[in-house]
Amino acid sequence: MDAPLRASVVVVGGGVSGLSAAWWLARSGVDVLVVDKGIVGWEASGRNGGGCTHYNSALFHEEQRLWPLMDELLGYPTEYRRERIIFATTEYHLNAYLRMGEEVGRHGYDWEALDGDEVRRRVPLAGDSALGGIHLKVGGHANPQRTVQAYAWAIQDLGGRILQHTPVVRLVARGGKVTGVETATGLIECDHVVVTAGPQSGRLLATVGVRLPVAVARAEMIVTEPLPLMPHGGVDGNGLYGRQTLRGNLAYGGGPHEWIDLPPDGAPLSRPTSPLAAHLARRLAELLPKAAHVRVIRSWAGLIENTPDGRPVIDRLSSPENLTICTMSAVGFGLSPATGHAIRDLVVDGRCSFTDLDKYRLDRFDGVPDDWAADKGWVAAARAAAA
Numbered sequence: 001m002d003a004p005l006r007a008s009v010v011v012v013g014g015g016v017s018g019l020s021a022a023w024w025l026a027r028s029g030v031d032v033l034v035v036d037k038g039i040v041g042w043e044a045s046g047r048n049g050g051g052c053t054h055y056n057s058a059l060f061h062e063e064q065r066l067w068p069l070m071d072e073l074l075g076y077p078t079e080y081r082r083e084r085i086i087f088a089t090t091e092y093h094l095n096a097y098l099r100m101g102e103e104v105g106r107h108g109y110d111w112e113a114l115d116g117d118e119v120r121r122r123v124p125l126a127g128d129s130a131l132g133g134i135h136l137k138v139g140g141h142a143n144p145q146r147t148v149q150a151y152a153w154a155i156q157d158l159g160g161r162i163l164q165h166t167p168v169v170r171l172v173a174r175g176g177k178v179t180g181v182e183t184a185t186g187l188i189e190c191d192h193v194v195v196t197a198g199p200q201s202g203r204l205l206a207t208v209g210v211r212l213p214v215a216v217a218r219a220e221m222i223v224t225e226p227l228p229l230m231p232h233g234g235v236d237g238n239g240l241y242g243r244q245t246l247r248g249n250l251a252y253g254g255g256p257h258e259w260i261d262l263p264p265d266g267a268p269l270s271r272p273t274s275p276l277a278a279h280l281a282r283r284l285a286e287l288l289p290k291a292a293h294v295r296v297i298r299s300w301a302g303l304i305e306n307t308p309d310g311r312p313v314i315d316r317l318s319s320p321e322n323l324t325i326c327t328m329s330a331v332g333f334g335l336s337p338a339t340g341h342a343i344r345d346l347v348v349d350g351r352c353s354f355t356d357l358d359k360y361r362l363d364r365f366d367g368v369p370d371d372w373a374a375d376k377g378w379v380a381a382a383r384a385a386a387a
Helices: 016-027 060-074 091-106 116-122 144-157 198-208 276-287 332-348 372-376 381-386
Strands: 006-012 032-035 081-088 111-115 132-141 161-163 168-174 177-183 186-195 215-224 241-244 250-253 258-260 296-306 313-316 323-327
Touching (some): 016 032, 016 144, 032 186, 060 332, 081 116, 091 111, 091 132, 111 116, 116 132, 144 161, 168 186, 186 198, 186 332, 198 323, 215 276, 250 276
Parallel strands (some): 006 032, 186 323
Antiparallel strands (some): 111 132, 168 177, 177 186, 215 250, 241 250
C-alpha cells in the first residue's frame, strides 16, 4: 500500500509484539498503522520455537488465559497446542526442571513429575539417557509463521493497516510529544507511537533522546525431516527449546547466542549459515536419539535483542508522553497475546489493567554505563577478538 499521511497510532515494527498491539488497538476501534522495514514476522517472530510457557513473567497468567482462545479471537489458525514435557539427561538438569515444575505449581497450575520410563512412554523419540522430567499441563506451543499471519489478517479485518518494506528512519518530536515517524518514503503523522522494532528499537528511540540499552544476537534454529507424530509435540531439554510441527518436523533452537553489530541504517541484516546448526543437531540427537537418523533440511536465523538484565521493557514514557516502547528481550512470541493487551492498555488507558508492569519500566536502566554489553562479553566476535 502507499504510505498514508496520518494514523492515530503508529506501531513501528511488525513482529508479534507489534502485531498483537495493533490487533488489540484495532479491537478497541483505534485507527492503527503498523510500519515494518520488511515483511511482518520476518525476524525472530517467525523463527523461534513457538513456546508459550513463560512462568517467570508478570504476563504469565494473561498468556495462559489467552492462548487457548486465540484461534477464535483472531479468526485464523495459530496451531496452538496445550501442555509441554521437559526432560533431562543429567541430574543437574533434572533438579532444575523439578524446581520449574514446583514454581509452576505455586502459580496455581497443574504439573506432574516423570521418571525415565514415563518420559520414554510419552516421548517415543527419547532414549535410555532420559532420567526423568516434568509434564506441564499448562503452556504449550504454536506455529510462529501461522501466528504472525493470523495477527496480520485479523488486524486488517478490523480496519487496521500494515505498511511493509518501509523502514522508519527516525521519530519526529515537537513540544515534548512525538508527532510522527519519518519513513524512507515520507512523514506519517500520528497521535501516539508504539516502538516494537526489536534490535532496531534503541537506534530509533535515540532520535528523540530516549536511551534503550540492548545488545543484538542472531538466534538460529534447525528443522528436520518429518517423523511420526508424538503424543505431545512440545518437548524440551538439553538446553533446547522447540516443538514437533503438525507435519512431523522437529524444529529446535537453543543457542548459544551469536552476538552481532547492527549494520548501518538501511543495510540488509546478515544471515550467514554458521557452525551453530551442527551444534544444535548434535544436541537434538542427544535429546531424542531415536530421531538421530533424520536429516536436517533447513535452518533459520532471526535477530533478537537483549536488555542488560534479560527482562522485557514495556513502558509508556513520561517524556515524550505519547511514546510507548516494548522490547521483549528474546521472549516475545509466547507472551505476545498478553503483551499486546498490555500495550493497548498503556496507549488507551495509561496503565495496564491485568498486571503490575513496574519491573519492566525503562528507567531501571538509568545508571547502566554505555559499555555494559562489553562488560558482559555480549559483543560481536570480531570486536571481541580485536579487544
